[in-house]
Amino acid sequence: MIYQIYPRSFFDANDDGIGDLPGIIKKFDYIVDLGIDAIWLSPIYMSPMHDCGYDISDYYNIAPCFGTLEDFKTLLAIAHSNNIKVIMDMVLNHTSHVHPWFIESSSSKDNDKSDWYIWHDGKKGKKPNNWKSAYLESAWEWNQIRQQYYLHSFLKEQPDLNWHNPKVKEAMFNIMRYWLDIGVDGFRLDVINYCYKDRRLRNNPFSINPFSEQTEKYNRNRPENYVLVKEIRELIDSYDNRMVVGEVFSYPPGNPELSASYLLDGKGLNLSFDFSLLYQPFNARKFYQCIKRWYNTIPKTGWPCNVLSNHDQPRYGDKHSNDDSDSINRLLALLLLTLWGTPFIYYGEEIGMKNSTIPLKNIVDPAGKRFWPIYKGRDRARTPMQWSDEANAGFSNFASWLPIDSNYRTINVKNQIKDRYSLLNFFKDCIRLRKKHSALTCGLWEPLVKGKHGILVYLRKNDYETLCIILNFTNSPTLLNYRYEAQWKVLYSTHRSRFEHFADLRIQCYPYEATILQKVGDLT
Numbered sequence: 001m002i003y004q005i006y007p008r009s010f011f012d013a014n015d016d017g018i019g020d021l022p023g024i025i026k027k028f029d030y031i032v033d034l035g036i037d038a039i040w041l042s043p044i045y046m047s048p049m050h051d052c053g054y055d056i057s058d059y060y061n062i063a064p065c066f067g068t069l070e071d072f073k074t075l076l077a078i079a080h081s082n083n084i085k086v087i088m089d090m091v092l093n094h095t096s097h098v099h100p101w102f103i104e105s106s107s108s109k110d111n112d113k114s115d116w117y118i119w120h121d122g123k124k125g126k127k128p129n130n131w132k133s134a135y136l137e138s139a140w141e142w143n144q145i146r147q148q149y150y151l152h153s154f155l156k157e158q159p160d161l162n163w164h165n166p167k168v169k170e171a172m173f174n175i176m177r178y179w180l181d182i183g184v185d186g187f188r189l190d191v192i193n194y195c196y197k198d199r200r201l202r203n204n205p206f207s208i209n210p211f212s213e214q215t216e217k218y219n220r221n222r223p224e225n226y227v228l229v230k231e232i233r234e235l236i237d238s239y240d241n242r243m244v245v246g247e248v249f250s251y252p253p254g255n256p257e258l259s260a261s262y263l264l265d266g267k268g269l270n271l272s273f274d275f276s277l278l279y280q281p282f283n284a285r286k287f288y289q290c291i292k293r294w295y296n297t298i299p300k301t302g303w304p305c306n307v308l309s310n311h312d313q314p315r316y317g318d319k320h321s322n323d324d325s326d327s328i329n330r331l332l333a334l335l336l337l338t339l340w341g342t343p344f345i346y347y348g349e350e351i352g353m354k355n356s357t358i359p360l361k362n363i364v365d366p367a368g369k370r371f372w373p374i375y376k377g378r379d380r381a382r383t384p385m386q387w388s389d390e391a392n393a394g395f396s397n398f399a400s401w402l403p404i405d406s407n408y409r410t411i412n413v414k415n416q417i418k419d420r421y422s423l424l425n426f427f428k429d430c431i432r433l434r435k436k437h438s439a440l441t442c443g444l445w446e447p448l449v450k451g452k453h454g455i456l457v458y459l460r461k462n463d464y465e466t467l468c469i470i471l472n473f474t475n476s477p478t479l480l481n482y483r484y485e486a487q488w489k490v491l492y493s494t495h496r497s498r499f500e501h502f503a504d505l506r507i508q509c510y511p512y513e514a515t516i517l518q519k520v521g522d523l524t
């Protein structure tokens with residue numbers, strides 16, 4: 001179970017409005033109390049922050065707004081003493097445009113780093129090819145000094161590295177070694193499927209996907225990427241007990257086969273993100289199909305991971321916004337924590353934080369600035385953690401970098417800690433159950449009801465136990481009628497009044513009910 005922390009929004013220890021490493025340290029009891037196994041920190045390296053730290057200018061140091069290297073080492077030590085692992089974000093595809101490598105590379109056509117990035121003269125005064133950046137504009141930017149174009153898959157402040165150059169790989173592997181030597185337990189690899197580009201820079205074919213007008217045939221998922229992933233895994237395995245999780249990015253509806261392909265039959269990524277589930281509407285049948293397809297594509301040697309929210313996506317529980325979001329959040333928590341595969345929880349998910357409405361003048365995310373008002377960007381899922389009903393939600397004594405959601409007076413950690421039946425305590429219960437019941441981690445996943453009448457039912461079973469998970473995705477009472485004679489005992493439920501025993505899976509489900517039954521004996 002991995003908890004993603006967006007450091008600038010977790011807790012501000014020095015009251016400058018930006019969350020920081022000392023802030024995470026201050027709140028470490030809260031993290032320990034959640035019961036998770038690891039934290040993943042979005043980038044904390046030196047950066048001019050054009051893309052909230054995903055534009056790194058020095059991979060060896062911490063951005064002053066987050067603290068110092070000493071703070072990081074202290075955090076690591078505290079985490080480890082609490083048996084919690086620390087995963088760092090690692091951005092390999094691009095650097096910041098103010099990284100010394102790019103400054104040198106752009107200074108002339110014949111310097112030591114001249115081919116560390118992807119440069120091209122252009123074709124008869126035009127851009128080298130039709131590739132688009134994530135901002136739907138040309139991925140090529142003219143550089144005055146070099147009188148050439150350079151490639152950027154994201155912002156022009158994020159030039160793409162030339163991975164065909166072995167020196168780039170060596171430099172990046174040294175960076176990873178540096179952090180592994182310091183003791184980090186692994187990396188989350190940013191857009192790991194983007195690193196290599198076609199050497200001939202061929203034009204991409206057109207596509208009908210509304211999120212991208214071209215298929216990324218020549219600038220993503222190139223065969224060399226797989227070799228890279230394999231080499232990263234070898235590096236990781238040369239240390240004890242480390243891991244890599246890769247962001248294998250694809251636009252909605254997602255691409256589970258692609259994500260799983262990077263597991264390389266046990267020799268590639270340890271975990272690979274597939275975003276199909278978080279792109280799905282809230283529908284039992286769709287969830288079933290998506291989960292099934294994901295599991296089918298995981299190689300025998302592989303292991304899935306599951307995620308519903310992250311710093312790039314709207315918070316899932318609130319996406320299909322309505323008055324039922326508290327119940328939906330509980331169902332989703334129970335689903336996430338009873339599925340096969342490592343669950344990723346995004347900070348604030350455990351208290352049901354919402355997608356904030358942020359006025360244009362406060363938008364920080366470049367995607368929000370670029371596409372407003374058609375797409376308001378990613379800030380709405382990045383607002384400060386709501387610790388209490390005090391000023392600034394107890395996040396800071398200073399105006400925070402993004403406005404705090406006005407719902408903080410009701411939705412906050414302090415309230416939820418007090419309330420035995422809060423979402424936070426629900427999450428903690430599910431986390432503890434997952435730890436306690438090995439069938440939930442290692443057991444087989446066997447679907448029984450595949451979305452019929454809005455209900456999803458599956459078993460998790462191993463040699464020791466059989467658990468049955470029942471999820472009613474609808475807001476109405478619905479009859480589950482599945483013949484499975486056994487003695488079933490309620491292990492945990494969103495509904496406290498749930499009866500204790502069943503002799504069959506014939507149950508009138510409450511709206512949005514999520515229940516775990518435990519088989520206590522066969523009826524003969």
Ligand code: TEU
Binds near residue numbers: 051054055190191313
């Ligand atoms: O994300 C990859 C990515 O493509 C998304 O940002 C996507 O473009 C966006 O969600 C569309 O709305 C990774 C990081 O997670 C993201 O935060 C960075 O901005 C991006 O890479 C560049 O490093």
Ligand code: CA
Binds near residue numbers: 012014015017020065
């Ligand atoms: Ca701060």
